[in-house]
Amino acid sequence: MMQYLETLHGPYGQYFAVERELYRDKTEYQDLVIFENQTFGKVLALDGAVQTTTADNHAYHEMLLHPPLLAHGQAKRVLIIGGGDGGSLREAVKHPIERAVMVEIDPAVIELSQRYLPELSDGAFSNPKAEVVIADGCRYVAETEERFDVIVVDSTDPIGPGAVLFTSDFYRDCKRCLTPGGVLVTQHGVPRLQPDELTDGYRKLTALFADATFYLTVVPTYTGGAMTLGWASDEPALRRVPLETLEERFAPLDGKTRYYNPSVHQAAFALPPEVQRLLRRS
Structure with missing residues (x-):
């Protein structure tokens, strides 16, 4: 075999x-x-x-989308950079938003995912809320005049075409595209195996946003332990939304998630000491 x-x-x-x-x-x-x-x-x-x-993507895609959208509570426009497999788009359109724009540089990822992995998008590409743009995500946020309440960077690791999505210039352009009180979520790998990716990201995000931190999810195929997702906003209160409020907002989605729930949401922001030390190192 x-x-x-x-x-x-x-x-x-x-x-x-x-x-x-x-x-x-x-x-x-x-x-x-x-x-x-x-x-x-x-x-x-x-x-x-x-x-x-197809077996464990929900632990990643649900945690990319539901924490910022439910914390914000009033998001209408979502931007997804990358995510050509459609998993993030799938989770975004579950919410009462107006538009979810996905910007993917490689049309082959979209085409082949729809052909061989339709379970990942689960019809999201044909959802009326969804809009797909084939473009360089870095250039898109640098040039667009649109503004978004939540921006999610569903990128590869900082190698190949995904490398530009981990730069200060890119994060600065993302901030420009956010509405007041908006949230940027990024992915920063597994701290055990990619510690520099975490510290570098924290340094760049804290230089641009009033409130920047990380939260955790566990995706078995992202080997090496829990992975970190970046959280950046100029509205610190969004990271401290009461459990009761999250539960109220989550109620329409109850039964539609496999990993996320409001209690997991809150617990995900509790970082172990070894991760906290990596942040202090930045």
């Missing part, structure tokens, strides 16, 4: 037994492979790094 070896972390990695390879080729931007695994279902990998699976 074939094996897929993830090479993201150099001296440490993981392998997947490939039950069936569904697609393998190089797009204009990156190497892309989709295969089936007995434990994790369908797996999408880019440039040697697992991006998402």
